[in-house]
Amino acid sequence: MRRIAPFGLRTRLIAAFLLVAAISAVSTAALTYQKARNAILAQSQDMAVSTLRDQLDSKNLRIPMDQETLQALVSEFAKRGKPRPWAVFGEYADLRASSHINPPTSSVVTDELRRQVVSANPHGAFQRVEDASGTPYLTVAMPAVFTHQGKREPTGLVVYAVMPLTTERETVDAMVDAAKQGAVPGLAIAVVPALLAARGVLRPVRHMRRAAERLGRGRLDTRIEVRGADELAGLARTFNETARALEQSVSELQDAEVRARRFASDVSHELRTPLAGMLAVTEVLDEDAERLDPDTAKALRLISAETGKLADLVEDLMEISRFDARAAELNLDDVDIAVAVTKTLERRHWDDGRVTAELPSGVRARLDPRRFDVVLANLVGNALQHGGAPVTVTVTALPGPDGERLLIEVADSGPGIAPEVLPHIFDRFFKADAARTRSAGSGLGLAITLENARLHGGTLYAANGPGGGAVLTLDMPLEADA
Amino acid sequence: MTRLRNAAAAVAALLGPPLLLAGCGIKPTGVVESGAAANVVVNAPDRAGVVYFVTPDDKLVPSPQVDSTLPSPVGTVLRLLSGPGPQERAAGLGTRLPGWEGGAPAAVSVSFTSPQSIEVKVPFTVMDLPELAMRQLVCTVASVAGSEIPDVRVTVRGPGTTLFGERCDIGR
Numbered sequence: 001m002r003r004i005a006p007f008g009l010r011t012r013l014i015a016a017f018l019l020v021a022a023i024s025a026v027s028t029a030a031l032t033y034q035k036a037r038n039a040i041l042a043q044s045q046d047m048a049v050s051t052l053r054d055q056l057d058s059k060n061l062r063i064p065m066d067q068e069t070l071q072a073l074v075s076e077f078a079k080r081g082k083p084r085p086w087a088v089f090g091e092y093a094d095l096r097a098s099s100h101i102n103p104p105t106s107s108v109v110t111d112e113l114r115r116q117v118v119s120a121n122p123h124g125a126f127q128r129v130e131d132a133s134g135t136p137y138l139t140v141a142m143p144a145v146f147t148h149q150g151k152r153e154p155t156g157l158v159v160y161a162v163m164p165l166t167t168e169r170e171t172v173d174a175m176v177d178a179a180k181q182g183a184v185p186g187l188a189i190a191v192v193p194a195l196l197a198a199r200g201v202l203r204p205v206r207h208m209r210r211a212a213e214r215l216g217r218g219r220l221d222t223r224i225e226v227r228g229a230d231e232l233a234g235l236a237r238t239f240n241e242t243a244r245a246l247e248q249s250v251s252e253l254q255d256a257e258v259r260a261r262r263f264a265s266d267v268s269h270e271l272r273t274p275l276a277g278m279l280a281v282t283e284v285l286d287e288d289a290e291r292l293d294p295d296t297a298k299a300l301r302l303i304s305a306e307t308g309k310l311a312d313l314v315e316d317l318m319e320i321s322r323f324d325a326r327a328a329e330l331n332l333d334d335v336d337i338a339v340a341v342t343k344t345l346e347r348r349h350w351d352d353g354r355v356t357a358e359l360p361s362g363v364r365a366r367l368d369p370r371r372f373d374v375v376l377a378n379l380v381g382n383a384l385q386h387g388g389a390p391v392t393v394t395v396t397a398l399p400g401p402d403g404e405r406l407l408i409e410v411a412d413s414g415p416g417i418a419p420e421v422l423p424h425i426f427d428r429f430f431k432a433d434a435a436r437t438r439s440a441g442s443g444l445g446l447a448i449t450l451e452n453a454r455l456h457g458g459t460l461y462a463a464n465g466p467g468g469g470a471v472l473t474l475d476m477p478l479e480a481d482a
Numbered sequence: 483m484t485r486l487r488n489a490a491a492a493v494a495a496l497l498g499p500p501l502l503l504a505g506c507g508i509k510p511t512g513v514v515e516s517g518a519a520a521n522v523v524v525n526a527p528d529r530a531g532v533v534y535f536v537t538p539d540d541k542l543v544p545s546p547q548v549d550s551t552l553p554s555p556v557g558t559v560l561r562l563l564s565g566p567g568p569q570e571r572a573a574g575l576g577t578r579l580p581g582w583e584g585g586a587p588a589a590v591s592v593s594f595t596s597p598q599s600i601e602v603k604v605p606f607t608v609m610d611l612p613e614l615a616m617r618q619l620v621c622t623v624a625s626v627a628g629s630e631i632p633d634v635r636v637t638v639r640g641p642g643t644t645l646f647g648e649r650c651d652i653g654r
Contacts (some may be wrong), residue, residue, distance in 0.1 A: 056522060058521070059523065060523050128508065140516075147521065152521070153532070169508050
């Protein structure tokens, strides 16, 4: 039921939340990291530069220097490295001194730095470098100047301090680790509000889809609970209003239809009693027709025949009204299908060769014998009237997906049914030939047949056979349910 | 349009963090100047001149007069002309000026020709002097002028040639 669509709302919401969380986490971490790293490095650098300057400042020097003085100076400075121990190198003209035994000059002090501090107007300077193994170093160069006649002149002495930045690097790396460790749980936590938000959006959507499906199945009283005041609640409200309007329209239509059917039913009921009287009278008059003059007798017989048709029509109308009112009932009985078909044909006197029947022996069906008789009589009568003899009735019992089915095919030898007429032949009062407005039947025969078939849980198909004649097929379950 | 905006947002989202993280670790820098140089104390009389010698990598290095007696300007120039002493030589200092093996001191003279200029007379041709030697001479002479004259010009007079308006580029 709950599918995870690759680009569904839920996936997109989670992706968006994760993206936002990732961007904010990474940006915050990166900016914090940069600031903190620069602050740490700046502090170390400034302290190293100012410590070296402070130590060299106000020192009493005798120039030109000699090797011993230079060595002593360098050794003294080396003891006071800040913020961390450092190595100190002194350079004066040709003289080189180092606080370490070896080497006398540093391998990480660059020529760039050397050039910078031996200018005519030297300043203190530093440079961050990496040695061959990638270890970061801070190199500080501090030239010594002296004041002569109010001018500051370089003495030619430059003191270099070299300090490894391994501690700073560890601190910086620790910050990166902390940022990474903080970002992953942050992203995991971001999934929770994403899921909640997705739920908040998806639940109303799911409700609405179910409601729409119910509405589509005909449950017009379906309503959605309106919760909150957001866009989705507005949508739900609109849905409810639409459903209400739809329900109202449909119920008005149904009422109108019910009224129309009831009118037809009432009319046929009201007509039946006077018609019964008229039928009785015309029968009596028919018997006396021979004694009347021929014109009057002809008129009388016409009245009698039309009255009979009117009675049939009223009977059919009442029958179809019962179907419409769902008042039609099945009186089921076990019958031998071959016997039932034969009886129907005999009763209508159709056993004179115009109708041939192919009947299986010993097939028993559970159906309403009276209604089955009506159905079959209608189909065969229709075939004889509109198609033509010979008419073939084929009865077969077939296994189907919902139990065994009874198939009764009635094929005539007429010209068949025109394709444009085919979908309408079960409509009420439908006339295949528009010019022939008056026919022998009431126009309700096939409609009643279809209703009877439906009552048995079956249906009717109309088609044209390969030989050209019309084929009407009754398809109903062998065992009808009441 | 929306498609384009989405694509731009996606690219920004994908590229932003790596760009921010690109500056990870401790990166090497160029040379950064940081504050003044250290000011040391040299035990030399302020009035005395300073003699400039040359390091092996062609830089001028001062050698202040540390004697207790105040030498004359000529004395200072003579000390320059006689070349580095043993201590200077031990430190690797040298000179680019031509040798002057105890010639007559009268051949050397220093005199103020105006409040802003000072003239030195040397016993060798100044025309062909290397630039470094010239700077040695000019700066040494300029140093005897004293602090009262801020921007001193030096005239160098040799046999046959005189160079006017030389200035020393050392010191502020």
